[in-house]
Amino acid sequence: MCPQQSVDTTNTDGAAAVTPGSNESTVNIELLRTGSVSIDRALAYEEVTNHPMPETGWFRPAEKREWVPVSAYLLEHPTGVVLVDTGWHRDVRTDERGHLGRLLGSMHETNLPAGEAVDEQLAARDLAPEELVAVVITHLHPDHVSGLDHVREAPRVLVSEPELAAAGGRFSLARVLSGHMWAGVDLEPFGFEETGVGPRGRSHDLFGDGSVHLVWVPGHADGQVAVLARTDEGVVLLASDAAYGAPSLEDGRPPGAVTDRTAAVESLAWVREVADSDECVAVVANHDPAVVPGFVGRTSWADSGPSANGGRLPDGEQL
């Protein structure tokens, strides 16, 4: 097992290569904390109970609740910077119920300290949203898209085809809960290629050089992606909510909130397989309280940072 932000080289029978190709392009990965959320633990980790919907937290004891971080990520590639997920909107500071809506607001509380909103963090790095190469949304759940409004000037906002298709469905809970958060934003679908990467063998090579794969990990959400990236130190997997926290990785406990439980179990099994591979230096579960903001998979960050401008993705227009 290679825990978050640490290196384990003791595994000798790890899985085969988790990224295809021999290209040695790498990225730098910075973990951001974009607020936190209070959840019922049954949302994060499946629980055997007679309660019909324990993940909502409704009529559940207070000791079942827990505050967990909401993570977002910056991927720094030689061609520019990609933001992954967006955390909470600043509106939660002043009008939480208004921003979340009644249904979502009945399940969660939020916290977004000054400086943790995604646009505030970009500004602190002298990055304007329009200077990003793209924003990638791992799945359309509220804690991942709430802050999208702050970066809507980004040239491209990428969401997987199955995630967008599911959000358009009649019974899409994601749309009911968070549709207002991406309203008016031009979400650009991307498809998966047959790469052999991931539980379904399908992923999208983001920069076209093998450095970053957006890996299809359905189950918690139909089109959820994890980010499998090659850094100078080795492979890093940003698992999104395919692994919610340490109990997912250590005990293999699937999330309680799923659209397809079987798929969620398979996706988590793949995440754990990556964690056990020799190449892996870190697996980051989005909501693990142990996540520490900062760079991961890189020992020194001082020399040549990538330019924030002029980036392009392989299937996109030159910026």
Ligand SMILES: [Zn+2]
């Ligand atoms: Zn989440």
